[in-house]
């Protein structure tokens with residue numbers, strides 16, 4: 295497989311909440327095995343962008359192409375079955391169900407692959423220890439691990455992560471991000487929404503900055519400067 299092949303693209307992606315427009319023509323590309331970060335201030339449209347990729351916010355079919363297929367506005371379940379999974383902002387676990395039940399909920403018929411309960415437990419051993427506990431009883435960081443694990447259980451080719459670090463202590467954020475190499479080891483592509491710009495730059499090859507629903511900066515994560523980023527963030 296050609297590793298520089300684009301697996302996911304958006305073309306002039308617009309999205310609305312009722313009459314309110316949230317995305318104003320996003321052009322975006324993700325290559326196979328690439329990690330791309332999306333940064334930007336609160337309300338810039340980062341979550342909306344991930345939702346439009348996964349069918350949770352409507353989009354014109356042609357505005358989102360995944361593996362060559364127009365998938366904008368497709369049913370979220372169909373998009374997961376085609377190989378794109380979301381770790382949503384706020385984790386969205388079933389609090390009264392056990393860790394293992396939450397993980398198994400992510401398993402998707404027709405998508406076998408490297409991710410199994412065993413592999414997840416090897417990556418996050420604490421989840422094995424707590425597999426019978428209600429997920430609502432776990433710490434924030436452990437719940438984030440469950441949310442990541444649930445998405446991985448569908449053996450996605452593209453994993454989208456919305457603010458993995460939200461509300462977590464620095465040491466826990468480090469622990470979560472330390473799992474990324476294991477996640478990308480088989481060639482999975484990642485889109486990571488991250489408020490911590492330095493962290494976003496460290497873990498990604500390329501980044502996009504959104505500002506008020508538009509791409510205000512796009513570039514090589516190592517090459518973009520602090521000045522470029524602060525201008526793209528705040529429009530100063």
Ligand SMILES: Nc1ncnc2c1ncn2[C@@H]1O[C@H](COP(=O)(O)OP(=O)(O)OP(=O)(O)O)[C@@H](O)[C@H]1O
Pocket residue numbers: 311314316334335336337338339340341342343
């Ligand atoms: N469910 C909704 N209904 C109406 N407007 C919404 C809804 N969700 C988001 N918006 C609006 O869409 C715009 C983009 O919001 P979005 O949540 O995508 O931003 P974000 O960059 O992810 O910010 P945050 O970091 O705060 O999550 C904002 O103006 C927001 O108020």
